[in-house]
Amino acid sequence: MARSAAxxxxxxxxxxxxxxxxxxxxxxxxxxxxxxxxxxKAGAGSWLVRHRDALGTQHFDALGQADDALEADGAGxxxxxxxxxxxxxxxxxxxxxxxxxxxxxxxVAQCLEDYLDYVKTHRKSVKHLDTxxxxxILPRLGALDTAALTSAVIRKWHHAIAEEPPRLRTxxxxxxxxxxEDPNPEEALRKRRLRANRHLVTLRAALNRAWREGLIxxxxxxxxxxxxxxxxxxxxxxxxxxxxxxxxxACPPDLRALxxxxxxxxxxxxxxxxxxxxxxxAASGTLFIRDSKSGKPRHVVLNDEGMAFCRQLTLGRxxxxxxxxxxxxxxxxxxxxxxxxxxxxxxAGLDPAFTFHELRHTWxxxxxxxxxxxxxxxxxxxxxxxRMVEQHYGHxxxxxxxxxxxxxxPSFGLVQxxxxxxxxxxx
Numbered sequence: 001m002a003r004s005a006a007x008x009x010x011x012x013x014x015x016x017x018x019x020x021x022x023x024x025x026x027x028x029x030x031x032x033x034x035x036x037x038x039x040x041k042a043g044a045g046s047w048l049v050r051h052r053d054a055l056g057t058q059h060f061d062a063l064g065q066a067d068d069a070l071e072a073d074g075a076g077x078x079x080x081x082x083x084x085x086x087x088x089x090x091x092x093x094x095x096x097x098x099x100x101x102x103x104x105x106x107x108v109a110q111c112l113e114d115y116l117d118y119v120k121t122h123r124k125s126v127k128h129l130d131t132x133x134x135x136x137i138l139p140r141l142g143a144l145d146t147a148a149l150t151s152a153v154i155r156k157w158h159h160a161i162a163e164e165p166p167r168l169r170t171x172x173x174x175x176x177x178x179x180x181e182d183p184n185p186e187e188a189l190r191k192r193r194l195r196a197n198r199h200l201v202t203l204r205a206a207l208n209r210a211w212r213e214g215l216i217x218x219x220x221x222x223x224x225x226x227x228x229x230x231x232x233x234x235x236x237x238x239x240x241x242x243x244x245x246x247x248x249x250a251c252p253p254d255l256r257a258l259x260x261x262x263x264x265x266x267x268x269x270x271x272x273x274x275x276x277x278x279x280x281x282a283a284s285g286t287l288f289i290r291d292s293k294s295g296k297p298r299h300v301v302l303n304d305e306g307m308a309f310c311r312q313l314t315l316g317r318x319x320x321x322x323x324x325x326x327x328x329x330x331x332x333x334x335x336x337x338x339x340x341x342x343x344x345x346x347x348a349g350l351d352p353a354f355t356f357h358e359l360r361h362t363w364x365x366x367x368x369x370x371x372x373x374x375x376x377x378x379x380x381x382x383x384x385x386x387r388m389v390e391q392h393y394g395h396x397x398x399x400x401x402x403x404x405x406x407x408x409x410p411s412f413g414l415v416q417x418x419x420x421x422x423x424x425x426x427x
Contacts, residue, residue: 006025006026006027011080012068015066016068018039021038021039023038024036024037024038024048025037025038026050029088032091033050033052035047036048036049037066039066039068043171045068046062046066047066047078048062049086051091051094051095053095054098063087064076064077065078065173066083067079070173105145106146106210106215107143107144108137108141108142108143108144108149109138109142111146111215112137112206114209114215115205116133129202132199132202133202136199137202140157141153141154141157146215146216149222151222151224153221154200154221154222158225159196161192161195161199162192162193162195162228164178165179166179166181191231193228193231194228194231196228197227197228203222207219237351237353237354237358238358238361238362239263239359243350246349247259247344247350250344250345250347250348251340253327254324254327255337255340257324258324259356259359261309261313261323262356262359263359264305264363265300265302265306266300266359266360266363266367268292269332269337269356269357270334272323273333275323276319276321276322276323277313277318277321277322278320280310281299282307282311284299285301285306285307286300286302287299287310288300289382296382298382338356364377364381
């Protein structure tokens with residue numbers, strides 16, 4: 001039977017006649033290469049590209065918004081011809097990379113694409129990393145040849161990020177919105193510089209990997225760019241035991257279980273969401289985190305209360321079910337906790353800025369203050385060594401150090417006792 005013709009997506013008029021649907025309308029560009037047009041019920045359509053490699057694996061990428069409502073600018077809003085040209089270049093670059101051949105300059109955009117593929121394969125999820133790359137790195141540096149990068153260019157980009165207020169999530173067709181900054185100017189500057197440093201770390205990681213692979217001749221340009229100093233802060237905001245109980249009492253039942261396990265394990269939100277019933281190992285009293293931020297699985301050791309709570313969560317349930325579920329039976333997923341958590345924080349009378357991630361800091365802080373060695377805390381949190389724990393929580397261990405020294409340091413009886421008392425203060 002003859003294959004039906006692909007829908008016409010070349011003009012605005014033709015695209016307006018297409019039914020909205022999640023699956024894109026695909027137009028063949030070449031063997032294994034396709035340009036897609038996706039039109040949902042609300043908003044303008046968007047362009048996508050699809051490439052099938054020699055092993056049959058499909059690769060996808062978003063190209064930009066279609067010029068259904070806005071005038072094309074050749075960058076974020078594209079006509080059919082512009083989208084086709086960009087899709088062909090993308091497919092050609094992928095085909096060349098598969099063949100081990102580089103055509104033309106090796107751009108920052110190509111370098112970061114290779115890096116994200118590497119991270120996805122070898123380490124962890126790249127969803128958040130991909131978002132930050134597209135928002136902060138590609139717009140200013142993406143088109144530049146990596147071989148032509150200079151310290152001045154990278155430094156200017158780095159400083160520009162530090163001058164920009166924190167962004168708010170904004171629709172593609174709208175002007176970028178910004179969050180109100182910290183009313184303390186020094187603290188606002190520190191936060192902006194900290195954000196700029198983190199994006200510089202991502203850029204450096206991608207460039208260094210390409211340099212080690214021989215794709216870039218020198219690493220001098222970014223090696224000379226210094227991070228802003230004095231921007232890291234010790235973790236100071238955490239709950240005491242009474243505040244933690246107030247928060248739990250203010251949570252609805254499904255959120256309470258999520259918050260309670262966070263307080264008992266110090267695990268990240270994403271790690272908790274991915275836990276299954278099988279991951280509680282009663283024999284060892286541990287939770288198995290199979291998918292962590294670092295990409296390395298770990299066992300989180302539970303105390304007696306943690307083990308008792310996990311027994312309640314797993315009793316009589318199939319091994320493959322999510323350990324924690326929402327009230328409707330579905331999994332917790334990205335951002336689903338934010339609104340109910342903020343409401344629980346408000347009802348508990350806590351600092352309105354307190355976040356779910358600070359439950360992790362609460363576990364670490366209270367554990368260290370109770371006398372746990374930093375190495376033990378670092379291992380349970382999933383850090384490779386104690387550097388992060390020392391940086392953020394080391395000050396909390398000082399009372400433990402003082403207690404140990406006073407209890408264990410040698411005493412020689414050299415101080416003579418006498419009956420002379422000091423005068424009261426102020427005399």
